[in-house]
Amino acid sequence: VRSDSIEVVGWDIGGVNIKAVRVIWNNGEIAEMDVAIRPFEIWRQRDKLTNVLREIGDQLGVREKVAMAATMTAELSDAFRNKREGVLFILDAMDHAFPNTPVYLLSLTGDLVPLKESRHHPISFAATNWVASALLVAHKYPDCIFVDVGSTTTDIIPIRGGRVNAKGFTDMDRLVSGELVYSGVLRTNPNTLAKAVPVDGRMCRVSAEYFTVMGDIYIILGLLKSDSYTCPTPDGRSNSLEAAQERLARLVCTDLDALNGAQVFKIARFLFEKQLQMVAEALLQVLSRQEDGLQATLVTAGAGAFVAIETGRRLGMKIIDLGQEWGEKAIKAFPSVAVADILARRIDAGRR
């Protein structure tokens, strides 16, 4: 580490995955980074959070006293009765895991607040991961619409004149405005996208069970590789093509003795289309309040960037794929990278 460089750690504490990055920052840019993505279903084992945070810190070789900044979404989990309880639980876990480290939380207004202080108004720190990503994108692309299609949700954030021009700040207001779409390319149950799917020229209603997820659909369509299917499978079996086909057949209450691979593929293709429609409708809603509308450049990130890219292409938009620039792993942990960058910039500004 050169003497004029800055070392920081960024966290994104989600309900299903915890993402962390150790960053060496130099000359206004990230010079090196080391990313960790750890599956952790908080509603199953919330009491292990402190230990898991510590383990991830060790894995990244995080030294005491190196400053950290964090975003979160895990507070929405039903491990907690409300968001206040969830945020406070996560703050405590960070504090216990890193007692001698300066830890900052990103607020919904984009401020970095010391952990102790953030306890006084916990709700300001709920569901902040999109704020970090949007701030970094705004820094790089002052006028664009940022679309991050993740494993679970999709963020659609307008950026104007280098500022985040979001209308909603709570999850609920963001769902209303179209800026948050609770649909992603891995964990989403296809029965939230369609009430019926085509089978042999007839529409077949779908089951309301947790039988299959969109990860199966994209394995079947060849749009995701097995090692990108990072969530658990609903039946605990593998994420091979055949196992994915079995799970999707169960969506229409049947099996591979009754449906062949071509029939299953057509169901998958229909569900991909339904997810594209859902993202396109929300994107058009958000664009409808922007002056430049469909002239805006679409900047994409996330495990499901291919959904954003296809949506933008269909609408004739100009597209910038952050995956090309930042690499696949950084893009999947984008909020943690972003909050690390924000912290490093603040430290740098303080030194000048």
Next chain:
Amino acid sequence: VRSDSIEVVGWDIGGVNIKAVRVIWNNGEIAEMDVAIRPFEIWRQRDKLTNVLREIGDQLGVREKVAMAATMTAELSDAFRNKREGVLFILDAMDHAFPNTPVYLLSLTGDLVPLKESRHHPISFAATNWVASALLVAHKYPDCIFVDVGSTTTDIIPIRGGRVNAKGFTDMDRLVSGELVYSGVLRTNPNTLAKAVPVDGRMCRVSAEYFTVMGDIYIILGLLKSDSYTCPTPDGRSNSLEAAQERLARLVCTDLDALNGAQVFKIARFLFEKQLQMVAEALLQVLSRQEDGLQATLVTAGAGAFVAIETGRRLGMKIIDLGQEWGEKAIKAFPSVAVADILARRIDAGRR
């Protein structure tokens, strides 16, 4: 037990609940019955099935040699790779639990087949519970449309001239025809019914998590009592009004600090409406191929009979509520009661 009466046991082996009934049959009718409903999620603990069947038998005081008949739906569970494997597993469990008892399986064509023989064509015994119910209803009401709204699914079966006039026999064909709607009043996730719900005059998109179920909606609306909410809650908390409100608030990613009871009630009312719409559309599809159409009498059963009754009322149909005649408990375990009645009638016919 009088010498001319017949004692039999009926089973309905579902993926979430096992229902059983011991019946004393006399003069062509059920004279006495003792019902057991046991929650059992087969995908969590399939290897305990044999023991659970034995325990239920003991609970009902079932004696060796008393004949049994069974229907099933548990074979659809993703505990099994396909239906064939599921049916065979369930047959084995019945055989091991009751080795010295004559056990019959109801087939999709309405025949009672000895367990040993049923192994040769397992698929004929998959998803047969609706067949049992429909045969009993056809015996009592020779011309009607039978609507059974359960905890998880809804069956809509036309009965003509005392015969079951179904178009679909496999689950998938029944979903296509509208005779099976994978929606019920307890376990169904509301995010399969609506992509957005009203909040303060705006439509809010919904989350795609397992945060709440229709049982919560009907607790909030006062249409179900706590002791009728017989499935597990998504968060493991109680099925009190307040806990149900908390779960429903999470559907729009918020909590009771941000939404009040009146706002939550309005979301619940909207979701009830969406479920009524779904059942009405399927009912109209099924009726569209019946000559008498909306002139048909609607015969209802199931934990969600109130949904069938309201649907029939809106369509101006004549309604017969089996719950009034048979009592609430028998109605919730209707396929097991029906298959017991079918077996007793066959035994009686054999004696004449």
